Amino acid sequence: MTSSSAVLPADALAGLADADTQRRAALLVQDAFAQVFRLTVDGDDAAAGEGVAQLGNALGNWSAAADDGDGRVLRLALLLSGLDQWGLAYCQAFGLQGLPALSALLGTLRGGLDATDDSRLQRHYASIGAAEGNAIDFKVDVRRAIHLALWHGAVASEERDEALRLAAQLGGMLVALTREMPELGWRLVADALAHIQIQCLAHGLAAEGLAREATEALFAALARELPASCRDEVMATSARVVMNWQQARRPH
Numbered sequence: 001m002t003s004s005s006a007v008l009p010a011d012a013l014a015g016l017a018d019a020d021t022q023r024r025a026a027l028l029v030q031d032a033f034a035q036v037f038r039l040t041v042d043g044d045d046a047a048a049g050e051g052v053a054q055l056g057n058a059l060g061n062w063s064a065a066a067d068d069g070d071g072r073v074l075r076l077a078l079l080l081s082g083l084d085q086w087g088l089a090y091c092q093a094f095g096l097q098g099l100p101a102l103s104a105l106l107g108t109l110r111g112g113l114d115a116t117d118d119s120r121l122q123r124h125y126a127s128i129g130a131a132e133g134n135a136i137d138f139k140v141d142v143r144r145a146i147h148l149a150l151w152h153g154a155v156a157s158e159e160r161d162e163a164l165r166l167a168a169q170l171g172g173m174l175v176a177l178t179r180e181m182p183e184l185g186w187r188l189v190a191d192a193l194a195h196i197q198i199q200c201l202a203h204g205l206a207a208e209g210l211a212r213e214a215t216e217a218l219f220a221a222l223a224r225e226l227p228a229s230c231r232d233e234v235m236a237t238s239a240r241v242v243m244n245w246q247q248a249r250r251p252h
Contacts, residue, residue: 009133009183013124016066016074019137025075026141028059029082036101037090048101056108070124073117077124078135080109082142089146093153093169132184140188147174147192148199151218155211163214171221178230186230186237193219193234194241201246 017025032055039048059079066072087102113121128135147170154166174192177185196215200206206215226234 008136009131011133011136012131013074013127013134016071017078017135017138021075022078022135022138023141024062025078026082026138026145028062029079029086029142030145032059032079032105033083033086033090033102036099036105039101040099048104052101052104052108055105059105059109060112069117070120073120074124076109077121077128078138080106080121081125081128081135082138085142086146089150089173092173093150093166132181136184140191143177143188144191144195148195151192151196151199151215154214154218155206157210157214160210160213163210164217167214167218168221171218171225174222175225178227186226186234189222189226189230190234190237190241193222193238194245197238197242198245201242 035051035055036048039051042048060076063072063075063079066075083102083106087099090096091098110118110121128138150166150170150173154163154170157163157166174189177188179185181188196218200215206212223231223235
């Protein structure tokens with residue numbers, strides 16, 4: 001368990017993709033996934049093909065704008081990693097067998113690589129997960145967006161079973177993060193809880209009814225299921241983030 005005051009591990013990929021680049025990659029992934037998810041749901045094959053081609057071109061251009069070959073391929077690896085994470089999370093949360101438009105986009109992004117760049121891509125993709133601190137700004141932003149999207153799905157649901165099921169799926173993902181990332185995963189969980197509370201305070205969400213029940217169920221499950229070694233740190237850190245946000249909004 002790493003205390004909140006400890007120094008974060010070094011990001012071995014920061015020299016090729018700095019924090020701003022990583023955050024930009026996370027935002028591009030979020031926008032691209034939203035589009036391919038909508039294209040899949042709409043079920044229009046022609047529109048999906050055109051949309052995937054446009055997305056592939058835009059994302060490819062962003063990757064190609066890096067200063068050198070390794071930077072270009074790392075950008076692509078970040079995009080693929082993020083899209084994979086979004087796709088897995090949604091398939092698990094909504095019981096989907098697959099997302100055809102997402103699969104097509106992933107194929108488009110990899111399709112133009114020669115053997116050398118494909119080998120580089122595999123190496124950089126593996127390096128993202130090789131150490132918890134690698135591409136940490138990217139990881140934080142991707143996971144935050146996924147967690148908030150699933151929470152919004154839960155609180156927007158009009159069916160109690162669906163709302164509680166999504167909240168339970170999200171809770172399971174957050175608990176799993178602490179196992180997958182034993183050093184930093186708790187920070188991502190605290191980040192998710194803090195931003196859920198901030199959304200509630202800023203926009204009056206989950207104040208009553210089913211939305212409140214689902215949110216309370218999520219927090220109760222985490223308090224019950226998180227390992228004792230990190231539960232108090234998660235709750236204290238998320239509370240501190242919310243308090244800082246509230247203080248920053250007060251008139252001086």
